[in-house]
Amino acid sequence: MNPDSGIPQNLPDDTPVDLAGAFRDSRIQEVLDQLDRELIGLKPVKTRIREIAALLLVDRLRKGLGLTSGAPSLHMSFTGNSGTGKTTVAMRMAEILHRLGYVRKGHLVAVTRDDLVGQYIGHTAPKTREVLKKAMGGVLFIDEAYYLYRAENERDYGQETIEILLQVMENQREDLVVILAGYKDRMEEFFRSNPGMSSRIAHHLDFPDYSPQELLSIAKLMLERQQYYFSAQAEKAFQDYILRRMQMPHFANARSMRNALDRARLRQANRLFARNQAKLTKNDLVTIEAEDILASRVFKEGLPDDKAAVRQGAIK
C-alpha cells in the first residue's frame, strides 16, 4: 500500500471499529428495507443480499485500518422460473453495490444473446466489448445466458463472447459485476459445459416459486401501486383464480399476476361502461369486483386467457 495515502499502517489490535456507524453512513438499511417492502417472499435471496452487504461493509472497514481487502468476486447467477423477480432483484443489486462502493456508478445494463453475439466472423468481439464498456462501473445483467452456448454447433460465435466475458470477469473485477440469469435446469447445463464460467461465479442465487399466499400479496401490492383495490369478494375470487392458474401451463408467477390484473382492469372498465346510465362514484373507479375476475376464461374453460384467445382465433 502507498505509504503516503494517509492510511495508518500499524494500528494496535484493540483499535475500536465503528461497524454500526459505517452501516448507518452507507444508508444500506434503506435499500434493504425497500427490498423487504417491495419484494414479497424470496427469503433465500434476501438473506444472501444481506450477507453480501455485510461482507462489503466489513471489507471497507478493514481497508480503513490498512488491512488487506482483496476485492471479492461478486459475479452472480440468478436461477429461477419466469416471473420470480430476477430482473427486479438485479436492479436492486446494482443500487446496493453502488451504495457499498463496490461499483462506481450503479447502473444496470440488461442484455440478451442478441446484444452480445455478432452475425459474422469478426463481429462478435467488438460487439461484446461495446456492451462491456457501457456496463463498466455498473452491473451487466445477461438474461437467458445459456443461449450464449450452443452445444450442437461448435462454430457458434457465442463461444467467443463467453471467452471475452471470462477474461473481463477475471481481470476487471473492480470495474463491473456480471449477473447471469435463466431457468435453473438450463443454467446448470450451461455451467456444466462451461466450467470456467461456473468457477468464476461466487454466488448462485436460486429464486423459488411463490406460494399462493405470496402471489396474492404481490397482486395486492401491484394494485395498490396503480391505485386500485379488491372488494372483499374479489379478493376471494382472486385467491381461487391463483390456485387454478397455477395448475395451468405457461404459469409465470408474478408476471401472470400482472397480466391477470391488467385484464381485470379491462373488464372493470367495460363493466362501468355497460351500465352507462347509473351514477358512478370514485369508489367505482378504484374497486375491482368479483365479477371482473370470475369472467376470466380460467374459470369458464379452464384455460389461461391468452391461450384461449389463440384457440378461438384458430376456430374462426
Added chain:
Amino acid sequence: MRITQGTFSFLPDFSDSEISAQVEYCLKNNWAVSVEFTDDPHPRNTYWEMWGMPMFDMKDAAGIMHEINQCRKAYPNHYVRVNGFDSTRGWETVRLSFIVNRPKHEPGFQVLREEGPGRRIRYTLHSYATEKPKGERYKD
C-alpha cells in the same frame, strides 16, 4: 521540442488516474469521448485518425481508459489525444481535447520564410518529422 497543443499542454504529462479523472469529468457533462492519433502534429492539422467511433452512452471512465490504452499500445510512438464532444444545441463542438501520449523524441518545427511581392515575408511552419513518409516518422 515538446509540442503544446490542446488543454493542459503546459502541464507535465498526466498519469492514468489523472486522465481517468478528466474523462470522468467529460462523462459527467454528457460529452461523447473519442480517441484520436496522428504522426503529423502540425498545429493546423485538425484531422487526426480516429481510434474507433466516438463513445456515446458511456457511464464510466474504465471503458474509455481501455480504448486509450489499446490505442497507446498500437501506436506507442504517435501522438494520441482524447476529445470530449458536446452535442448540446448551440455548442456542438469539442469542449476538451488533450494529449495523452507523445513520441519519445519530438524533433520539432522549422520556421520557413517565403519572400512575397514587395519584399514581404510570409512565415509558415514545417514539421521535421513529416520529412519522412507516413508510418516511418517517430521510429526511434
